[in-house]
Amino acid sequence: MGNLVVISEGRIKLKVPDPSKYLRLDGIYEPAWAPVFYNPQMTMNRDISVIALVTIFKSAPSRSSPIVLDALAGTGVRAIRYCVEVPATSLCLANDVDPRAVKLIEENSVLNNVQDRVRVFHEDANILMYKLKKERQKVDFIDVDPFGSPAPYVRASLWCVRRGGVVAYTATDTAPLSGSRWRAGSRKYDVSIIKTDIGHEVGLRVLIGYIARRAAEIDRYVAPLLSYFDRYYYRVFVRVAKGAGKANNMIRQDIGYLKYCPNCGYRSLIREIDNLTCPNCGGRLHLIGPMWVSSLADNVFVSDMLSNLESRQYHYLQTARNARKLLQVLLHEVDLPLVYNIVKLSQMLKVDMPKRDDLIKCLRELGYKAVKTHLHGGLIRTNAGVKDITYCLRSLTSLRN
């Protein structure tokens, strides 16, 4: 497998392919070139997952010996971290289709002295998840962290996880999900999608919508606990439960469309398709979806995660500061439906772009809720409509001139 080096992440040590052997011409490490994938840039994703798992297990203490599946494990970093850093975890199943990864997971389990609590599998992730279900193995948490799209693993993971369990998905195919590569997006996620000025909001909603619709096919329903975008990936945690009636309710209440006007910036999340004339400018609205139109996270869960992150026990996390910042912003975003792009709206209206805080203040003075979003510095999340945002943008410009 070539040279290995030992690195530290969280509370564990990890043998990984020597990054200095897989450098691009610009000197940057390219993890996809290494024989077994390990990306240090994903440490925050894994730190947040550790805290999420701590929170999940604390909120369901009745399950005495929770089992975790790392379905696409690479070096085994997640499975081993869950075993070492989430004390409630009784057993981790770590799987990879690549024999070199399997060997490394075994070595890393020994290196961290958790070989008794990590069971290693060499299987296609879908086959393993269907097998575990057939064998009635109860899995409390499944981590799906593939290359690119998680879509191929969604159905099996929803089928495999125990009732009330949680599945976490990473998606690095942000271009299809956000509508930048809309053809790939519609093909992979079975949606009608276009490029908008709020691509990552659309991406998260399309991804959760896809997961929810696959769940409904097998009489399951989902509730998002946490979802966010970070640099080049989406991460979504959903609780999965069983029940045809509740799955029907989910489809009726939580799945819908984004109505979007490229002419004036009007947007609205709808549950049933109605008039496609823009109420703001009279132009033709685009319909994007189906997608998740309800909350992207559970505020109790996010706030519990923040409390757990504050505890001294987790101060060692390398990305604790950034993770805290992200969760704090997310907590304020939870209840607000719509995201607007201030940069694009200001250009459209030919006004100077105001400071984000000034726009938020103006909307609050009009009686709306408005917050910044973690998605991008040029976006706000609010329950105001485009008319009042336009009013604020114009009045802030005239105040300055």
Ligand SMILES: C[S@@+](CC[C@H](N)C(=O)[O-])C[C@H]1O[C@@H](n2cnc3c(N)ncnc32)[C@H](O)[C@@H]1O
């Ligand atoms: C993005 S890497 C996983 C990284 C790892 N979770 C981490 O946090 O470092 C994806 C892994 O999935 C494995 N893989 C790809 N297709 C698979 C499949 N069908 N079944 C199981 N593993 C698969 C690859 O060998 C690779 O190790």
